[in-house]
Amino acid sequence: MSVGLLALLDDVAFMVRSAAASLDDVAAQAARAGTKAAGVVIDDAAVTPRYVVGFAAERELPIVGKIALGSLRNKILFLLPGALALGAFAPWAITPLLMLGGAYLCYEGAEKVYEALVPHGAHGHEEAPQAGTGHDPALEERRVAGAIKTDFILSAEIMAITLAALPEGSFWMKAAVLAIVGIGITVAVYGVVALIVKADDAGLALARSKAGPPFGSVVRGIGRGVVKGMPILLKLLAIVGTAAMIWVGGGILVHGLEEYGLSAPAHAAHEAAASLGSLLPSVRGLVEWLVTAAASGLVGLVAGGLLIPLAKAVSSVVRRSGWSAGKKAPAETGA
Numbered sequence: 576m577s578v579g580l581l582a583l584l585d586d587v588a589f590m591v592r593s594a595a596a597s598l599d600d601v602a603a604q605a606a607r608a609g610t611k612a613a614g615v616v617i618d619d620a621a622v623t624p625r626y627v628v629g630f631a632a633e634r635e636l637p638i639v640g641k642i643a644l645g646s647l648r649n650k651i652l653f654l655l656p657g658a659l660a661l662g663a664f665a666p667w668a669i670t671p672l673l674m675l676g677g678a679y680l681c682y683e684g685a686e687k688v689y690e691a692l693v694p695h696g697a698h699g700h701e702e703a704p705q706a707g708t709g710h711d712p713a714l715e716e717r718r719v720a721g722a723i724k725t726d727f728i729l730s731a732e733i734m735a736i737t738l739a740a741l742p743e744g745s746f747w748m749k750a751a752v753l754a755i756v757g758i759g760i761t762v763a764v765y766g767v768v769a770l771i772v773k774a775d776d777a778g779l780a781l782a783r784s785k786a787g788p789p790f791g792s793v794v795r796g797i798g799r800g801v802v803k804g805m806p807i808l809l810k811l812l813a814i815v816g817t818a819a820m821i822w823v824g825g826g827i828l829v830h831g832l833e834e835y836g837l838s839a840p841a842h843a844a845h846e847a848a849a850s851l852g853s854l855l856p857s858v859r860g861l862v863e864w865l866v867t868a869a870a871s872g873l874v875g876l877v878a879g880g881l882l883i884p885l886a887k888a889v890s891s892v893v894r895r896s897g898w899s900a901g902k903k904a905p906a907e908t909g910a
Contacts, residue, residue, distance in 0.1 A: 616760055619729045620812065623768045626722040630715065635772045638719060643765035645723035646730060650757035653727075654734040658753055659746065662738055670831050673739045676732045677827030678878060682886060684821035685879025687813075733760060736827070771809070778802040822868050825875025844870035 623642060627635045661668060737756045741749055781798025784791060833841045848866035852859040 616733065616764055619726065620764050620767050620771075620816070622725065622729075622816075623722060623765070624771050624809065626718050627772050632776055634715065636769060638715060639765055639769050639772060641719045642722045642726065643761060645719065646726045646765065647758065647761050649723065649727045649730045650734060650761060651754065654731055655750070655753050655757060658734045658738045659750055662749060663746065669735070669739055670834055673735050673827055674831035676735050677824040677831065677875075678882060679728075680732065680820045680824030681828065681875040681879035682882040683879070684817050684824060685876055686883055686886075687817045688821075688876070689880070689883060730757070733757070736823075771805070774801055774805050778805070818872065821875035821879060822872040823875075825873065825878065826868075826871035828878055829871055829874055840870075840874060 623639070626642065627638050630638060661672070734753060734757065737753055738749070741752055778798045778801025782795050782802060784794045784798065786794050829840045829844065832838070844867050847870065848863040851866050852863040855862050
């Protein structure tokens with residue numbers, strides 16, 4: 576009996592060790608895959624605070640919470656099953672769809688750069704909504720719905736990047752990694768967004784502190800610094816998000832082309848990174864990463880720039896088609 580018990584305990588220990596190893600593997604894969612979606616994540620964090628502009632302070636966190644729940648629903652209920660089905664039944668479509676998402680990132684990033692250089696009323700997915708006033712439930716619902724629609728696009732890119740970054744594995748391993756990445760990124764993004772939208776209130780409270788010397792002046796100075804610094808932080812975050820979108824999108828295109836046998840861009844970037852890295856051996860890894868990122872960014876900027884007139888042409892055709900249909904409707908009705 577004791578021998579059987581020992582064997583059972585040994586089997587249980589083996590199962591526990593296997594489960595722990597599997598969990599470690601899932602966590603490691605989720606971390607690696609999540610970092611590849613950095614550009615989209617930064618852009619998401621930069622875009623979302625605009626949706627709470629103009630509402631009463633007590634409504635800011637509830638609005639962020641509603642958008643976060645909608646984002647989680649997008650990822651877990653719709654995009655995760657879709658990604659798993661794609662990986663199971665049409666794995667050949669992952670690279671083309673990923674490249675399509677990469678091209679979209681390049682377009683959005685290039686459009687932002689173009690808008691900054693030549694203001695023209697960009698119509699990107701993150702277009703700022705009209706300012707809210709106080710507490711308007713109808714406007715709040717429209718604002719939340721618009722933010723969730725925007726999030727669906729960004730979440731789809733995140734899940735596609737994650738799926739493409741996963742090595743071959745079991746169905747449940749991929750499901751677990753996608754779920755962890757989806758939940759983790761949602762919590763991280765909207766946690767940061769919540770901090771950003773409430774930073775002004777916190778800074779204002781500190782600036783109005785009644786604390787006496789010697790700490791009172793320091794606290795009030797910090798509060799004034801937070802209030803003045805938040806607009807700068809948001810602009811910096813937008814710039815970093817734009818750069819990250821172009822870099823990530825360009826990298827996706829380069830790797831996608833390489834999979835289809837067009838390895839010249841990837842080979843040129845690798846050679847340039849290796850050559851420059853050899854000049855500074857003490858920081859070779861950093862130099863190679865910077866050169867590779869710069870090369871991907873250049874590809875992304877060029878690709879995005881080429882897509883801007885194409886997108887405008889398609890948009891113009893769609894608008895004209897809609898206008899023509901609207902003009903024909905009365906005549907058809909009268910007939």
